[in-house]
Amino acid sequence: YNTFSAYIGHFQEYIENSSHFPPEIKQTILAGISYYKQKVSGGTHTPCLIHWDFQERNIIIPDDKHCSLIDFWDAKWSLKEAEFATMLSHIPDPRIRTQFLGIMKTYEREYWALNEDLLSLFFLCCGAYKIIQRKEDYSSDASIWNTIMRPVLNQMTPE
Numbered sequence: 001y002n003t004f005s006a007y008i009g010h011f012q013e014y015i016e017n018s019s020h021f022p023p024e025i026k027q028t029i030l031a032g033i034s035y036y037k038q039k040v041s042g043g044t045h046t047p048c049l050i051h052w053d054f055q056e057r058n059i060i061i062p063d064d065k066h067c068s069l070i071d072f073w074d075a076k077w078s079l080k081e082a083e084f085a086t087m088l089s090h091i092p093d094p095r096i097r098t099q100f101l102g103i104m105k106t107y108e109r110e111y112w113a114l115n116e117d118l119l120s121l122f123f124l125c126c127g128a129y130k131i132i133q134r135k136e137d138y139s140s141d142a143s144i145w146n147t148i149m150r151p152v153l154n155q156m157t158p159e
């Protein structure tokens with residue numbers, strides 16, 4: 001995508017054209033994406049290569065000194081916040097989710113802070129995208145809808 005707006009527009013179009021969510025939920029998600037897209041539109045966004053499928057099944061720890069990341073089939077250019085949003089969308093187990101939240105905090109401490117609004121934007125984009133792809137029941141999927149997407153939608157404030 002040539003622009004940030006076109007990239008986010010890809011998610012909006014995918015969600016809009018899906019019949020997976022009831023119309024009122026779909027409109028709520030799209031309104032949230034528009035809200036956060038507008039909040040972060042003015043900044044510079046530098047893409048980086050992300051794994052796009054970072055989860056415990058793609059981490060190999062052969063011993064106490066080595067760790068490898070495998071399965072780069074879905075790797076793409078995006079923003080670092082998108083990597084963390086997709087990472088958290090893979091985690092149904094609360095213990096693993098806590099560990100992954102620890103990875104995020106370590107990343108921020110050792111490298112640079114994540115943009116909270118961009119993270120919220122990608123939680124909505126990637127969360128909805130993954131729910132649609134997996135054909136999951138959004139209302140019972142606590143790992144994405146209840147713990148990621150709904151809190152992001154609830155923290156939106158009218159301007």
